[in-house]
Amino acid sequence: xxxxxxxxxxxxxxxxxxxxxxxxxxxxxxxxxxxxxxxxxxxxxxxxxxxxxxxxxxxxxxxxxxxxxxxxxxxxxxxxxxxxxxxxxxxxxxxxxxxxxxxxxxxxxxxxxxxxxxxxxxxxxxxxxxxxxxxxxxxxxxxxxxxxxxxxxxxxxxxxxxxxxxxxxxxxxxxxxxxxxxxxxxxxxxxxxxxxxxxxxxxxxxxxxxxxxxxxxxxxxxxxxxxxxxxxxxxxxxxxxxxxxxxxxxxxxxxxxxxxxxxxxxxxxxxxxxxxxxxxxxxxxxxxxxxxxxxxxxxxxxxxxxxxxxxxxxxxxxxxxxxxxxxxxxxxxxxxxxxxxxxxx
Ligand code: ATP
Numbered sequence: 001x002x003x004x005x006x007x008x009x010x011x012x013x014x015x016x017x018x019x020x021x022x023x024x025x026x027x028x029x030x031x032x033x034x035x036x037x038x039x040x041x042x043x044x045x046x047x048x049x050x051x052x053x054x055x056x057x058x059x060x061x062x063x064x065x066x067x068x069x070x071x072x073x074x075x076x077x078x079x080x081x082x083x084x085x086x087x088x089x090x091x092x093x094x095x096x097x098x099x100x101x102x103x104x105x106x107x108x109x110x111x112x113x114x115x116x117x118x119x120x121x122x123x124x125x126x127x128x129x130x131x132x133x134x135x136x137x138x139x140x141x142x143x144x145x146x147x148x149x150x151x152x153x154x155x156x157x158x159x160x161x162x163x164x165x166x167x168x169x170x171x172x173x174x175x176x177x178x179x180x181x182x183x184x185x186x187x188x189x190x191x192x193x194x195x196x197x198x199x200x201x202x203x204x205x206x207x208x209x210x211x212x213x214x215x216x217x218x219x220x221x222x223x224x225x226x227x228x229x230x231x232x233x234x235x236x237x238x239x240x241x242x243x244x245x246x247x248x249x250x251x252x253x254x255x256x257x258x259x260x261x262x263x264x265x266x267x268x269x270x271x272x273x274x275x276x277x278x279x280x281x282x283x284x285x286x287x288x289x290x291x292x293x294x295x296x297x298x299x300x301x302x303x304x305x306x307x308x309x310x311x312x313x314x315x316x317x318x319x320x321x322x323x324x325x326x327x328x329x330x331x332x333x334x335x336x337x338x339x340x341x342x343x344x345x
Pocket of ligand 1: 033037056057060062063065
């Protein structure tokens with residue numbers, strides 16, 4: 001295990017990214033549901049004060065992974081530990097170290113905000129400190145004025161915030177949030193992100209799944225891209241963008257692609273009348289290359305080296321904000337396509 005650093009967490013996480021003590025270690029996770037291979041040997045480790053954002057399309061295996069780590073689902077193979085506790089051997093001890101907010105909200109509608117928070121605090125082993133802690137967490141998530149309101153009378157966004165607050169009320173060593181901001185408005189998103197960052201600064205390890213890329217940027221998280229049950233890439237946004245640089249254009253046509261252009265551009269068909277050409281080509285360059293055929297173009301989009309194109313390069317698919325695949329790459333990842341086209345992978 002790497003040595004614990006004495007640097008403040010915010011400094012180690014944001015600036016130096018030195019290794020801190022490992023809180024979560026999951027290795028070689030395999031899970032099949034009948035014929036469906038949900039996890040195919042996935043690994044994940046998260047250190048103290050670190051936020052890891054799990055990024056993947058619908059069905060990539062994120063929820064399955066979180067459920068196994070939380071001791072709620074048995075894997076077919078693999079190991080999970082939180083601190084010194086083996087989750088598979090002792091899920092009850094692990095549960096005390098863990099806070100999890102699954103996708104479905106799990107708060108008690110007949111209890112007030114305060115009662116919900118105190119109840120979850122008590123379940124997690126907090127004594128009298130659960131009372132001030134309930135108030136503190138409620139304030140952090142903008143629920144202070146609503147402490148004595150029944151959960152059934154909260155708005156959707158307020159209910160989501162309470163759901164997350166219940167997961168972090170006992171200051172877990174490991175916090176896992178599964179798409180906590182789905183359906184949340186901008187203010188709710190900001191409050192949730194700030195609360196998560198605060199918890200990480202206090203030393204918790206955080207696993208955060210989302211389909212929403214601006215959130216990953218706001219969290220300043222280490223990004224783990226998971227696809228088809230495997231971890232395909234991990235790094236900071238800057239590292240991933242540098243490593244999986246993908247540049248070029250995506251365009252759609254009204255009519256047939258002129259064959260001579262297809263080969264000179266190295267364009268690959270990626271959907272119905274949709275093409276992608278990788279390399280040092282922008283919108284103006286494409287228009288000039290089309291020349292007399294420019295009226296065939298119905299849309300042109302520049303691919304920039306950002307998280308979205310990293311995801312495309314690593315998995316061969318786009319990550320829409322709802323996580324659904326919108327574009328495939330003819331059985332080859334975009335990175336592979338780029339390499340075989342002589343473009344910039
Ligand atoms: P999403 O972003 O939609 O929440 P995910 O990345 O969390 O997706 P999982 O829910 O882990 O994905 O699902 C991984 C795969 O396992 C999918 O193909 C899914 O259909 C399948 N799966 C999940 N749960 C079950 C189950 N109980 N029985 C059968 N198949 C399942």
